[in-house]
Amino acid sequence: MKKKITIIGSGFSALAASCYLAQSGHEVSVYEKNASIGGRARQLKSNGFTFDMGPSWYWMPDVFERFFADFGKKTTDYYELIKLSPAYRVYYGIDDFIAIADNLPAIVATFEEIEKGSGQILQDFMTEAQSNYAIAIKELVYRPGVSPLELVTVATAKKVGQFFSTISRDVRKKFKNERLIQILEFPVLFLGAKPSDTPSFYSFMNYADFGLGTWHPKTGMFDVVNAIESLARELGVRFYTNSPIEKIIVQNKTAKAIVVHGTRIDSDLVVSGADYQHTETLLDPEYRVYSKDYWESRVFAPSSLLFYVGFNKKIPNISHHALFFDVDFKQHAKDIYDQPQWPKEPLFYANFPSLTDPTAAPAGMESGFFLVPLAPGIEDTEALREEYFNKIMHRFETLTNQSVQNNIIFKHSFCKNDFVEQYNSYKGNAYGMANTLLQTAFLRPKLKSKKVKNLFFTGQLTVPGPGVPPALISGKLVSQLIEKQFKES
Template structure:
């Protein structure tokens, strides 16, 4: 069998695949176009502050444990995990916020205090969510998306109605509080779609939220990247940074024969691309691409984001490690992302203050903050717009939390649509990949194995199982299994 494989990109899915393939005897080389590893999960350091450029939420700890266990390791062999207590805070207005505690019994109390009787509805809802989580995470999401029959099991047949209902309908059946509804609908944002377009089966994200909790690896999510790189290197994986793949070369039988990297042709027998799927196909001759521009333009993509990495010269008040600002209309913002793409007038936004939990993220007495505004992909992105929205959300932060912070800014760095395109070749500058709507789930997503090019495979958030860090780890495993099967 061919045992030499080149992997394009070094995000979570590529790193996971590199480990599995190396363990199974493949000679693996990872090619990363940027100067540092990690893909969208890179790290930014400035003036004693440390920021995760990409993902900041550590959910589904069991998926990470399962990955490392496949190599006889544990996450704790590489990084220290802390369960966040509280998990996060949600602002609805000035002096009106709900804090989600770190234990399920305390969460039931929070719900009951907000709406009498809601805790019983929540228990029933989470019972269904846990059953769906067990079905999805222990079985379905590890399927390669080759056939619709992968979804047909006794369990899914019993729950088939949940694929044709939505999270929004499910959440609103019994609970009436608008605040509680927003909290229950929030986790599906990680799937990249509106609650009204997300199958009710995906309520397993609520179990991930409330049942499994929110965690923080000391040093940030980049510690997971470093752990996986360390593991990969011990397995023999070779990493090359500043290695931009410009072309995938094929032979007369339309099988992979080489790559053009930084203008130089190298031999390649098997290629796995963890880079943006759309971009990866543009590296092929047009007749060898599976999906047309028309295909991509019709798909529902998860949002892009406007991000700010900010260093403050003081500690901030009245915020948690993860803080959500839901003081504006979610439905209007969602419409501006999915239905009529434009810059939102009054966006919801999210803020992460990791230095509240982790002293390694900022100098003593100072605060590191990441702000994120979800945006429609493909929007015009200018410095003037970035500055306008920074001032907008900072004014709301000050008003809602009752403090002045603008004069305490030491520095800020922004990242938006243009950067996602430049740094990651991301289609329309999307941040999270393709949304998990009913018609973009499992076998209906772009395929891991190319139908037109031999020994060309794909992994990551545009293929199965979908957006998010845990799904990326799973995608790497699925791709590696498919490669082994095809050799």
């Protein structure tokens, strides 16, 4: 039976949910707070430069293919992918970096060159990581987090020990070179937690990295947003931007409507892809499932200090993605998770999309995106932003052996306060809730409200967790739960 469904937010999970629900024949409307769709994956254009404002890594291409295949489509129907070679560089000193190749044999050779004997160890590690990836993708992440029994399969039973050890512990047992260890610990940072707090099973992220490679949509990650929006419109979804939700109206313990600009908009069911904690503040207190103390007790993924920078020249000695690990990796992690504060010596990430996509900058120029992971909830001021911009740019110039600051003709910053103001993000987190052992699967906030009928949630604070591929999966999971309810009612 056709239902009228309202979706709050237009990030990847909300967009995915809108497609699945429209495909099932429902009347779907998406309401977005900001002027353009995409949630954190919006696009910034200024002075001839183009920047993806949020996600910039395209990993797990099979998940994107599976999403579009659900609608009889392929990614190539909407956008072109470029495999990056090298995938990324990791800098440790002046002109001292490790380039991660675009194929596993070459990466194995790099490891062997740096630490004798580590090549075969890496090959064995990746075999295990690939096995974990197959289990995760085929058996676990497409489950709705309703019951702990979802984690119990023949395959996971054989790997139960990996849920009680950690990535950091396992990697350090196998490898001695600190640089190689950091490279292997890096991918789980996308899960929002320290490697020392992330279960060993999540080594499947290493397979996503070394095994499946790093890709780039031809003109940026916003290509994917445009693709899913196009698919959604083909399916009949309607979009309303500049439409912040003021309240979710509940009658007889059932979600009945939303309020936008003082106007009540009725629907049969509400799905929120907005920040979970914020969404519950749109409800009267008696209908909120998770308390203030609950959210305070969760381990959240970092916030970020972001700079979108336009240079009036081409930048040499750099790759599309670059990680700067020339300072203490562990100390920066402590400054995020253990004793939240601005890090004295921050690690940072730089992304130069115009190396791959000429349309990202005017001819002869370069667009750059710089990111410093920060603890959520800390102080954010313009003075601190500028101080840290100068810190990382000085290090960038030193490590890549060049001068670039005098060539900056455009700069825009984005930090904790902006995450709160523009995305209603809890404490200004950038990636949602971390995937630690006690915040995995059925232990995450639920897709379906326990107190309000016909109110559902999707996105990075619920199942399966942070990241673009998990967000697409979350949209599918919530739509399946909704269809199941409709069939049972």
